[in-house]
Amino acid sequence: MKNKSYLLIAALFLTSTAVFGQQITEKPKLVVGIVVDQMKQEYLTRFYDNFGEGGFKRLVEEGFMASNAHYNYAATSTGPGHASIYTGTTPSVHGIVENNWYSRLLKRSVYCAEDTAARAIGGSISAGQISPKNLYSSTITDELKLYTQKRSKVIAMSIKDRGSALPGGHLSDGSYWYDSNTGNFMTSTYYMNELPAWVKDFNNQKKADQYLDMTWDLMLPSDKYAASGVDNSEFERGFSGKETPTFPYHLKELRTTNRNYSLLPNTPFGNSILTDLALASIDAENLGDDAITDFLAISYSSTDYVGHNFGPHSKEVQDIYLRLDKDLATLFASLDAKLGKGQYTVFLSADHAVAENSIRMKNDGFRADNANLGAMRQNVTEALAAKFGDKKWIESFSETIHLNHDLIASEGIDLYAMQIFIAEKMMEQEGVYIALTARDLVRNDFSRGAKQLIQNAFHTKESGDVIVVLDPAWQLGGSKGTGHGSPWTYDTHIPILFYGWGIKQGKSVREIHITDIAPSISMLLNMRLPNGSTGQVIQELFK
Incomplete structure (x- = not known):
């Protein structure tokens, strides 16, 4: 009897050890970090009824949503935002204090992702001096590479170079951005000396030209845009060569008066071409194909271009989010098919939110200008x-x-x-x-x-x-469009969503900070935090 008890205890011990070991060693096949440039938290609720089931709604209803998520510093701009998401700390530590700032040492303006030693690969010379070298701290993508002895793959991409270089970190296997001079995706010598064959093949498809042959019109019937204002507001800029900022926009005609390939990022199709590149990278780089977790960092920039141009109450902004919702659904469906539903982890946030047009606020009786x-x-x-x-x-x-x-x-x-x-x-x-x-x-x-x-x-x-x-409500700028960059809640309140492997479904209304994303991902992957991290783990996330 005693021997049987010993055997039972031993069996239980071995079983619990195996389960514990499984919990420690299991990881998602792929982490997908998504940053939506200039996305306010309220866009999720304002536009929610018109979203499909496979994009934003999937993240909200099947994942975890922090409804009261904020940037915990001033200077809410693209460079600092991306750096903070991926380092888990604020500009006081990671050093990316603005998109551009004056350097007392160099006696000139410095760009957040500039690297004068780097050269262009696959694109125009002027767009090639890019790397993450201005970061004072490591990123979660760096830490993943170090943890796996550089066996993990890290791929980063964006329309904006800073939206790719900073998330990809110092050890990225490939960080790519859009070249507005050529319509191609490019990189720099910091990462490689030649574009991979799959990126060359992608560029050879001339997708930028295909998208610029299209017309941007409302995706849904006009009565579905009640969450937005009129389609011809005095506070919208619009495009050169078109008298009014109104749908439809015939891109084939407008590209001639809007710097050719530079027009694409200013439309929803900038997000679409980036989604195409992401899908190509998943297949070509075999992301998530083995037991070692990979990382794909995607930054959607076109929402920022359209937001600056038309403002947060425009039909153009609502339409670009409805179209981005479809792009996300396409991305997630592809990941389901390739890796299996529940086998990858996604987080989605924004690099900053956005202000109301100050003159509009002034005209409505607010103390603004x-x-x-x-x-x-x-x-x-x-x-x-x-x-x-x-x-x-x-x-x-x-x-x-x-x-x-x-x-x-x-x-x-x-x-x-x-x-x-x-x-x-x-x-x-x-x-x-x-x-x-x-x-x-x-x-x-x-x-x-x-x-x-x-x-x-x-x-x-x-x-x-x-x-x-x-x-509050004051800005530097003109009477049309809008901006961001303040410490006020309209610029700091952004979405934070998690979904997939290891994520507990739910939501929280406590204040959660942008710097909490990186340490939470580090805990999910059982690895150390970025070396300058000051954020806290979001405990509600974990099963």
Whole structure:
């Protein structure tokens, strides 16, 4: 009897060990990271009734949705957004403080994904100096490569180069972006010396020309667009060569007056051609074909182009999301067929949200307007001249102000005193909410509100001397279209969706941050976090 008990205990031990081992070693065949440029969380609900069953609805109803997800820093733009999603930290650590910023060291503007040592492969020379080298931290894609001894494959793609280079990380097997000069997808010598055969074959299909021969019209009957405003709003820009910003758009005619291949990203078909490339990469790179998890990073940029052009209440924006929904359904159906439903993990988010048109808000009675940056600079320059003398104290002036440190030191002026003086003068300007000095951002620990978000966006080496934030609903820009980049909720509130292998169905309304995606994926894959990660694991995700 005793022997039988020992045998039973041993059998139970072996079984539990096998189950535990299976839980540790099992992983999804493929992780698909999807970033939708300029997507507000509210687009999911505003357009939900007109979505099909296989795209956004599949993620919401069968996966996990964080309804109250936000960016936890100011400077909500494309470069910082992609970097934060994939590093699990804020610009204060990863260093991508804007799409472009002034470098005190180089005395010029720096682009977030620029690499002057890289050269174009498969595209125009001007579009080839691209890599992730400006990142100060690793990405989840880097960590996957390191964890698997570089046996995992990481493929990244976007219309925008920064939407590909930053998510792909330092160890990407191939990061590709659209060349608006040729209509082809390209890369740089940072990654390879020649395009793979499958990318060459894809380019040879001339899909950009095929899409630009099409007409962009409403996908559904016009009565299905009640969630949007009129089709000829005074706040929409439209396209050169067409008198009104109204459907239909005959792309074959418009490409001649809208820089040829540059027109494609400004239409829903920019998303479609990227989906085509993603499907080609899955087959050609054999993604998910073995026991080692691969990673496919896709960034849909055309939503941002259309959003800037037409604004968040336009029928054009609603239509591009309805069409993106179909593209996602096509992508997921292909993954089901190739890998099997439930054998891959998807996350979907956005690199930032978007503001309302400030003039529209003003006309509706809100305390809003467009700020005049030129007038602000003139006022500050005159005040500096009156107090410190008429010299070139300012090296760069925007919502981040850089001062000439060498000149200030040579004149024996206290740098902090000048920073405070400028911050105070900026807060006297109409439309300015707050201005904080670099010294205060370094020495203080702000725990809430806009100050905390500004601090999370401040990098000690890359940021300037005075950081300026405009009042809610104020922007820099014209009367048409719209923008983003503020710490206010209309720019920070974005979707975070997870679906597939290892994901528990559900939703949460607690505040979840964009920096929580990377550590959650790291836990899902049982690997270490990106080396600068400051986000928290979304515990509700896990089965």
